[in-house]
Amino acid sequence: MMRWRALDDVLLHDLPLSLPCWMPIMDTRLIQLLVCPVCKGSLQRTTDGAHLLCMADRLAFPIRDGIPVMLEGEALPLDEHDQPITGATTGQEL
Helix, strand or coil: CHHHHHHHHHHHHHCCCCHHHHCCCCCHHHHHHCCCCCCCCCCEECCCCCEEEECCCCEEEEEECCEECCCHHHCEEECCCCCECCHHHHCCCC
């Protein structure tokens, strides 16, 4: 038990302060099991890993803290370049 406690203490103290540096990326095999909640079609991960894209419905589902948010109400529409349209993209709030 002491060995695990010491290991936990070291790990907690060695973590970087910025989340993206140490936050685990969701396993590709798990993403392949997910489907679009609207059309049940396949999904693609964006290059930055922040969204899962349904090209059939032109929707982007966010990945927050490594967990895909597969709710239709949370999905963002895609622009003509297949990028999620956010308030920062359009310059206005959605």
